[in-house]
Amino acid sequence: MVSNGEETRKSSCGRxxxxxVQVILIGLVCFCCPGMFNALSGMGGGGQVNHTASNNSLTALYTTFAIFGILGGAIYNILGPHLTLLAxxxxxxxxTSSLLYYNHxxxxxxxxxxGALLGVGAGLLWAAQGAIITSYPPTNRKGTYIxxxxxIFNMGGVIGGLIPFILNYHRSEAASVNDGTYIGFMCFMSVGTLLSFAILPPCKVVRDDGTRCTNMLYSNVSTECVExxxxxFNWxxxxMLPAAWSSNFFYPYQFNDVNGALFNLRTRGFNSVFYWGAQMVGSVGIGYVMDFSFERRRVRGLVGVVLVAVLGTVIWAGGLANQLRYSSNDLPQKLDFRDSGSHFAGPFILYFSFGLLDAMFQSLVYWVIGALADDSQILSRYSGFFKGMQSxxxxxxxxxxxxxxxxxxxxxxxxxxxTISYPLLFVLVMLGVKDQGQ
Incomplete structure (x- = not known):
């Protein structure tokens, strides 16, 4: 016979x-929207030969993202997931249509x-996403769900990397990506916008044990302003502030000054496939450590911080060794993925490792956020603040x-x-994460 608990667990997979199911759905939404955006920006310069327009648009994007990332949690608590995600x-x-326009x-x-409008939208989307992946999962499986x-999200970067690789395989290095590349990205993003309607508010989500994420759906403006x-002033x-600030700070260097500086057009798309694929590997690995490595939740958190710190030190040391070979005033000949020997392999492995570290670092931070509370409204504010400072x-x-x-x-x-963020995360786990509710 099957116990009631086992029946609940089996039926929950299809509910x-x-x-x-809700975490998978928000993963698919992010697969189509920010996942494709990541593939686009990962090519260096948004696929343009001249990076100026892309860099300026991304500056506008992250400026408004910083504001609406912080406000996003409050907006999510007031509007709920449907309107927040749709916007x-x-x-x-x-x-993406603006880059298509720029092509001509x-x-x-x-x-x-x-870019400025996307910053507003991204702040809303990621605040909603943060609330969902930190509050919907059961306490002892947050790392797994993250x-x-x-x-799923980074599979968008993998598929998105294939688009420019295939469509620009025979284009010269002096050309920007073709129109079909941008149109392909826009199709995926449109599907993601429609998928956002499938996300349920937290009060309607039921965990395996029968508990609901929160009994509250809507907040009000005055409450959210105070919170x-x-x-x-929340210690x-x-x-979390240094971790938040640094966790997207390295993208311009990795995308423009490594991928964009060292590789030709088609190889940048090829590299993006593996960069975001490495993120999938990294997220699964750190998720296992954060949920299953030790019995006590606080110990798992501390081990996760140490593991990411050691791996990060090794990878950035590899980045230093690579950087000693060239500078902005002395760029080497562009590498192609068909080049043999260590000339391509070394920089490629480094770029792959950057993706691995990015996923492990951000998944670790999200796990820590999720371990600080269980309520969707509290976690939406924490996640929004994290994304705001990150942006x-x-x-x-x-x-x-x-x-x-x-x-x-x-x-x-x-x-x-x-490096500065690791000891502070260690202290946060030590003092802020409780072992109860493992």
């Missing part, structure tokens, strides 16, 4: 209102305005790259920022 997803299509007219104003989300101000949130760092980083700061200086700053 539309189960936490697992967020639709801006991805607009942004080379006027960057549209791209900058679209890794499931991250795997938002409290975040700036838990402040300890503020990215806005600065894209302008650092646009102002031609040396590659070596960018590497050292990136390595230093991530």
């Amino acid at each position: 539309y209102n189960s936490a697992l 967020g997803c639709s801006t991805y299509v607009l942004y 007219h080379h006027h960057q104003a549209f791209a900058i305005v679209a 890794s499931i989300f991250w795997t 938002l101000l409290k975040l700036f 838990k949130v402040l300890l 503020a760092g990215a806005a600065v980083a894209w302008q650092v790259d646009e102002h031609k700061v040396s590659f070596m200086s960018q590497l050292i700053v990136n390595w230093g920022l991530t």
Whole structure:
């Protein structure tokens, strides 16, 4: 005979209102929208030969993202998931269409305005996403559910990387990507916008044990304003700040100054497939550590921080060894994926490792956020603050790259920022994560 608990677990896998199904659905939404956006930006310069329009649009994007990332949790608590996600997803299509327009007219104003609007939308989408993946899963499986989300989401980057690789296989290095590349991205993003209607509010989601995520659906403006101000004085949130700031700060360096500087057009698309594929591997690996490595939840958190810190140090050291070979004033001949020997293999493995570390670092932070509370409204504010600060760092980083700061200086700053975050995350896990509810 099958016990009631086993029956509940089996039936939950197919229930539309189960936490697992909802996490998979938000993963598919992010597969289509930010996943495709990641593939697009990962090519360096948004697929354009001249990176100026892309860098300026991304600066506008992350500036508004920083504001609406922080506000996003409050907006999500007021509007609920449907309106929040619909508003967020639709801006991805607009942004990609601006790059299609730029392909023909080379006027960057549209791209900058679209980037600013995408920052608003991305702030809303990621606040909703953060609330869902940190509050919907059961307490003892948050790492697993986060890794499931991250795997599906980054499959978007893998598929998205294949689009420019296939469609631009025979194009010259002096050309931007073709129109079909942008149109392909826009089709996926449109599907993601429609999928956002499938996400249920937390009060309708039932976990395997029969509990609901929260009994509250809507908040109000005055409550959210007060709670938002409290975040700036919350010691838990402040300890997350360096990790948040640094976790997207390295993208301009990795995308433009490694992938864009060292590889030709088609190989950048090829590399993107493996960069985002590495993220899938990294998220699964850290998810296992955070849920199954040790019995006590706090110990799992501490081990996760140490593991990511050691791996991060090794990978950035490899980045330093690679960077000593070239500079912005002395670029080597562009590499092609068909090149034999270590000339291609070394930089390729490094770029793959950057993707691996990115997923492990961000999945670790999301696990820590999810371990600080269980209520959807609280976690939406924490997640929103994290994405806001993350985007503020990215806005600065894209302008650092646009102002031609040396590659070596960018590497050292990136390595230093991530290194500072590890001991603070260690303290946050030690003091803020409880072993109850394992």
